[in-house]
Amino acid sequence: MVRRVVSANGSMRQGKSATTVFGSSRSESRAAVLKDVALRAGVDASTVSRVLRGDERKPARAETRERILQVARELGYRPNSVARSLRTRKTEAIGLVIPDAGNPGFAEIFKGVQTATAQTGWHVIVVEGRGPNHPDLGWERLVFEGRVDGVLVLTASLRDPLVQRVARSGVPLVLVNRRSDGVVGSVVVNDARGAEVAVDHLVSLGHRRIGHIAGPPTIDTGRRRTAGFRAAMRKHALPLRNSWIAGTDYTEAGGAEAARSLMDKSGPDLPTALYVASFLSGIGAMKVFKDAGLRIPHDISIIVSDELALAAHTNPPLTTVFMPVRRMGEAAATMLLAAMAQEPVADIVLPDEPQLVLRASTAPPGEGWRVSR
Amino acid sequence: MVRRVVSANGSMRQGKSATTVFGSSRSESRAAVLKDVALRAGVDASTVSRVLRGDERKPARAETRERILQVARELGYRPNSVARSLRTRKTEAIGLVIPDAGNPGFAEIFKGVQTATAQTGWHVIVVEGRGPNHPDLGWERLVFEGRVDGVLVLTASLRDPLVQRVARSGVPLVLVNRRSDGVVGSVVVNDARGAEVAVDHLVSLGHRRIGHIAGPPTIDTGRRRTAGFRAAMRKHALPLRNSWIAGTDYTEAGGAEAARSLMDKSGPDLPTALYVASFLSGIGAMKVFKDAGLRIPHDISIIVSDELALAAHTNPPLTTVFMPVRRMGEAAATMLLAAMAQEPVADIVLPDEPQLVLRASTAPPGEGWRVSR
């Protein structure tokens, strides 16, 4: 690790020492409820309810309506969503299950989800789910205690028992960037095509010895990127060596490990270019190669999947394949909203073309790696 | 509505064509409720409730208890959280209002919040609030429709009317990394000390002409970093020039703009080192300087606030001041939980020392900027 931590001399401060107890000020006046409005407007609560939610089937007299609206405004009335949910059996909330908030790709997906849900007034409960083995209390409860009307799952491995159980229970569920056996309803980007774009680019630069750092085989996205990679290599009639493919999870540490294993397995016969299935892994791999004395892109070209703002600032700046991740989040949320409205769902692959974002980590092959070990 | 999209080049694909309507499978058997368990166990619903939640004051006979537990297990009974919330007037959910999910610092705070809430089983509803002017329907409703028991706000400017309104309404609220006039209950890191650590470092390298890219003056954190910067400069008896200080928001574009304005204002008299109040701004500023032909750190040293994993991979790797951001999220959530339990709250500054993380973007001053324009 590069981190050299220098601690400064100790000091401790505390702000204003003022303290308050919320309970004291809270009771100043409890929030108005439907009955309060009804009483003050001299009508029944049911009438208030109908007026406020604009029930067409039983309109109120214009005069009554005005009076009710007026009183509601005066009292600052807001309908209690919990009571409403109990009666209507709708929470207007969805769950978003993510593997790790630290992964920068997640933020994009979340933004996509927000744009779809914010418009319709739905709320998003975010939970970090920890793998299929863990007790995973968090999102288990979310669903089975009826706190949400549906879930978006970004963590599912191919056979995640919890996912399958939820799907069977009938709670609307959409997988994002994932698929799971026997579960219908997923949105993924065109991973195979993304891999192809990457390989095409490397080939067009003149590379023929191309390797791959793959995602975990338990995750569908990882598999499809790898399959796409293999297909693209076949398309160009290029050799595929097992020693040029290393699997890993979607982390920086995993990428570093994969890079080391690649160097170990290949010896002096390292590929001249690498397609890495995740941004963070790419970062980790790049560091390992540089530390080993390889120059990027001179000795080895690197192209990674998923475009992030930070790719422009790495050393060297990373060539990436932009995958429409935000769109994916939006499409998934839209699909979930549809599913919750009893509409049919399907497994879809976003038709958006992955885009090559050209930077400095790829170039025509140099003389290759000839460092004695 | 499920969008069926057709792309230009006809690469549209659709996965398995199987589709299902959730409604059909859902009704296979509606979830068991309290009454179902009661009926089947031959007891009253109230008894079931007391047994399942382990009510000490009215214990059931051992035999009855076993029977109830058995039936509950058979039926897979889970208490409905909406009904429970209505009765108990507790949602066991909190709101987390963030300015922009794209900011990588947010992920850390979120993780801190999660560690505090996950243990106690509370859920987190995340909303992107858009500034104090916007209609901001999102988190307005969250609070006033009783969907959460409290909120953590990461967006508050010094006098955000919505924040003040919520605080007055008595809904427990804790500001994170922010403060707001007249609102008690906030957790911030020691920004002044962070700035001091940065300046001390630059001074120890031999810099005397030190500039600052500040956060927005409407945000308390930004102000305190700037105040800390000024104090540290005074401590070292170093000159402070207004042309060496530029304000901006916490974005990459803002940082770039600030850097340009700094070069414009200073002319050939640019500082030899810069303390930047946010990671993203630092990235943006660094790019502008490099594009202008400055070498970092030879011509200008840069140190930024907030440590992120990606700082190690920028070009050059960024020297940062690690602020205990995750701890801040955790402390804020803990404080909020306390506030919701009617305990007193205060404004606190985390005592954790900011840590210098030394990398390659800072070095002793070179000969300075002497490029004619």
Added chain:
DNA sequence: ACATAATAGCCAATCGATTGGAATAGGCCA
């Protein structure tokens, strides 16, 4: 002017769980 229809608004049940008070049964003591 009378019958009928339309309209406005009220009543009461409901969603599902919690909780204070009442009721029943058995046990104990005199």
Added chain:
DNA sequence: TGGCCTATTCCAATCGATTGGCTATTATGT
């Protein structure tokens, strides 16, 4: 055997909003 106590369990109200059914009131038609 009668009275009292305690351990269990049941009853019913409650949280706040929604909604089908019903009544009272007004409008319409002949």
